[in-house]
Amino acid sequence: MFREEAAKLTGAMVRLIGNFDIAEEVVQDSLVAALENWPAQGIPDNPGAWLMTAARRRAIDLLRRDQRYAEKIALLQRSTMPAEPAEADDRLRLIFTCCHPALAQEAQVALTLRAVAGFTTQEIAAAFLVSEPAMAQRIVRAKRKIVEANIPYRMPQGAELVPRVDWVLAVLYLMFNEGYLSRGPQVASRRDLAEDAMWLTSLVARLLPDQPEVLGLIVLMRLHLARSRARFDSNGDIVLLPDQDRALWDSTAIAQAVEVLDRAAAMSSPGPYQLQAAIAAVHSAAPSWRETDWQQIVALYDTLLRIADTPIVRLNRAVALSHVTGPQAALGEVNDLAISLGGYHLFHATRAELLDELGEVALAREARLRALELSQNPAERSLLQRKLRG
């Protein structure tokens, strides 16, 4: 519920006060007040209005100390909840301000979670496994830069829009992966980053319905989440795609996601997220790992390479290629990536798999040990350790 209210509230307060730092701070204070009061007092009939009142009072308190804000105080005393039409614009402006490329990307993620999704600093710190003071510091620094460098509170226009949308999507995808990859077998009681990232992406899609890449990212996230029940076995160990029990996949969610992908494709403007979603859709449609349409996947990776030629895409393409032309050719392609991906655990894990297939047991073991050295994710580490034990 906080995430429904937080963005509206922050958006309205930034517009009223004209100072992002103060506005965001008072909303955060009101959310924290709600977390403290509601469990005992019960959730108020109109939570949005309760939060708005708390935020306004806090803002008036803060601003009273400064004579320059006399007008703003009058404005705050008169204001109620924002009218609906202004609200959509407010939320978009807020997202684009939080995801401004002039801010450090990790700060963009944290700010978006706080200002748009209503996370508390404590929750964000827990999600990213950093201490609360360190996270608070990161957020304070970013908010100060917004004010000091005068990062505008507005929607990018014209030619600026598409690259900035891409930037927002990169932040949301980072947020999603952080939640999805580090998610343990039991859903912890803390808020789920992956779910929130998907909610935020859906919000952007509602506000910018004619951007196919936004839809592409939603589909990609939905397809990942639709398979998430099969990602852990009863011991809580991670299960990779080849070994997953596909009966556990959420087939309804997959079908719905593919429909959205078709809608995006109808806009005839392919992009990296739509292509990655298409690849995920081919996997989702396959009855088994062996019966996957690998030709189709290699073809999609080739298209993706033409738009976004990155070592990671090449690595993934090589895995698909190994099913079409065999492990030897794929290993050659993977080895070519040694310079750019030498520090990436999945590079070594992929090499290990291919070397195994070629019967190079000693070399495979060596690569897997290197992958283990570089991996920090507990679930992935335990998988590598299991394979090392044979």
Place this chain on the structure above:
Amino acid sequence: MKYVLLFVGTMDDQERFDNMSAEEMAAGMKLAEQWFEEYSRAGKIVGGEQLKGPQTATTVRYKDGKPIVTDGPFIESKEIIGGFAIVQVKDLDEALEMAKAWRAGPVEVWPAVER
């Protein structure tokens, strides 16, 4: 709001610049002049200069109450400042637009303290 745009580069860039042919130099200068002209006409440029090379710079600082004069820039690094422009624009995005239109090399955008 005022921003200072610093046109930065590396010592390698400086060397390349120093060894440019007359035509290359003229073409480069023309691009820079066009940039200054266009934004001056739009009323966005308050001031700016092209700086001579780092080998011409001198640093003055105080040590134990006495001024020390030394050869070279204060910041000993491979990066140099080739010039700067002081611009008066609405917000960071507008300053970044100007920086993007500068094609001669990287630009640092610094907001100025308002008085």
